[in-house]
Amino acid sequence: MKLKRLPSMREKRHYVTFRLHSNNPVMYSEMKGAVMNSVLNWLGEGGFSAARCRIIKNLWDHRRQVGMMECSPASVDDIKLALALVHQIGDERVIFQVTRVSGTIKSGKAKMK
Amino acid sequence: MRMYDYCILDFSDPAAVSDKAAKLGWGGLCVLDAESREGSKEKGKPCIDVAKGTIIEADKAATVRREALKRRRVFEVVAVRGLSDEANRAAVEAPAADILLPGDDSRVDYVMVKLAKKNSVSIGFEFRQLLQSSGEDRSRIFSRMRATAKLVRKFGASFVITSGAMSEWDLRAPSELIAFGRVLGFETPGITKAISAWLIERNRKRLGGKWVMPGVEVE
Numbered sequence: 001m002k003l004k005r006l007p008s009m010r011e012k013r014h015y016v017t018f019r020l021h022s023n024n025p026v027m028y029s030e031m032k033g034a035v036m037n038s039v040l041n042w043l044g045e046g047g048f049s050a051a052r053c054r055i056i057k058n059l060w061d062h063r064r065q066v067g068m069m070e071c072s073p074a075s076v077d078d079i080k081l082a083l084a085l086v087h088q089i090g091d092e093r094v095i096f097q098v099t100r101v102s103g104t105i106k107s108g109k110a111k112m113k
Numbered sequence: 114m115r116m117y118d119y120c121i122l123d124f125s126d127p128a129a130v131s132d133k134a135a136k137l138g139w140g141g142l143c144v145l146d147a148e149s150r151e152g153s154k155e156k157g158k159p160c161i162d163v164a165k166g167t168i169i170e171a172d173k174a175a176t177v178r179r180e181a182l183k184r185r186r187v188f189e190v191v192a193v194r195g196l197s198d199e200a201n202r203a204a205v206e207a208p209a210a211d212i213l214l215p216g217d218d219s220r221v222d223y224v225m226v227k228l229a230k231k232n233s234v235s236i237g238f239e240f241r242q243l244l245q246s247s248g249e250d251r252s253r254i255f256s257r258m259r260a261t262a263k264l265v266r267k268f269g270a271s272f273v274i275t276s277g278a279m280s281e282w283d284l285r286a287p288s289e290l291i292a293f294g295r296v297l298g299f300e301t302p303g304i305t306k307a308i309s310a311w312l313i314e315r316n317r318k319r320l321g322g323k324w325v326m327p328g329v330e331v332e
Contacts (some may be wrong), residue, residue, distance in 0.1 A: 021137075041247070041248075044328075046286070048197070054121070076292075077292040077295045077296050078288070078292075078296060080289055080292035081289065081292050081293055081296050082289065082293070083239070084244075084285045084286075084289035084293070085243065085244060087282065088243055093282040094282075095133075095137070095282060095284065095285065096216075096289075097136075097138075097286040097288075097289070098286065098288050098289060098292075099135055
């Protein structure tokens with residue numbers, strides 16, 4: 001079988017683990033909307049596409065309000081800043097705290113526990 | 114290393130505010146405007162170290178000079194938010210001031226940065242200015258911050274990165290403020306110093322009574 005792309009040509013990714021501080025739990029859909037909107041506002045459409053960021057849905061822990069998002073290594077600082085710029089989701093005042101930036105999901109998960 | 118955030122908090126509930134700051138990873142807080150926002154002793158003690166600071170908001174140079182000298186003897190950190198270019202200039206010319214926090218509309222030029230370096234006044238970058246703005250305003254404020262950061266880097270002046278929080282919900286974790294500094298173009302070691310306790314430790318030593326002048330202390 002011929003490989004479509006060499007493994008060495010795979011684009012590197014970083015995983016940002018975050019914790020959401022708020023008085024009441026926030027739903028995944030609301031959190032995702034606020035984060036993506038903030039990243040888009042901060043980076044613009046060009047920067048957003050270059051950052052290749054996405055939130056990993058199955059790693060969102062609603063009870064503990066912790067989650068993980070994927071992005072390109074070059075845009076980690078911008079993603080952290082965009083997360084910090086989220087101050088309200090709906091009527092809820094929130095603080096996003098980045099707990100770890102890792103190169104693999106496995107090591108990022110360790111910090112989520 | 115202990116990290117401090119300089120903020121203008123509503124400090125009526127010291128236990129709750131300091132608990133939130135500790136959860137975010139801060140080793141201490143420096144509450145500017147401490148004289149008018151004294152914590153209520155009934156609501157508990159803060160769980161982290163809280164330094165007593167003051168902020169001078171004035172538009173006249175003479176007021177800045179007079180207030181900085183007056184408050185220097187009482188407070189651990191003296192910050193100035195100049196409401197005019199004249200007041201900002203007076204802040205960097207006064208060695209009694211510790212931090213210049215430029216307002217949203219004020220510009221810091223190279224003469225002021227050079228004077229700040231000469232008089233050991235740190236230039237402050239407040240995250241709150243970005244947090245509480247949006248769209249065109251935010252981009253204008255950020256572009257001004259980047260221009261100031263470029264001058265600070267060029268002339269090697271000291272700087273502080275602060276959340277400038279007005280409430281506990283405006284506080285941000287140290288890693289986010291480091292990211293803010295990196296986006297402004299600073300290197301990580303410089304940013305780590307900018308959020309460390311060096312300024313507070315230096316001023317506490319000076320207020321201790323044994324300090325006479327740089328290099329001279331009474332044993």
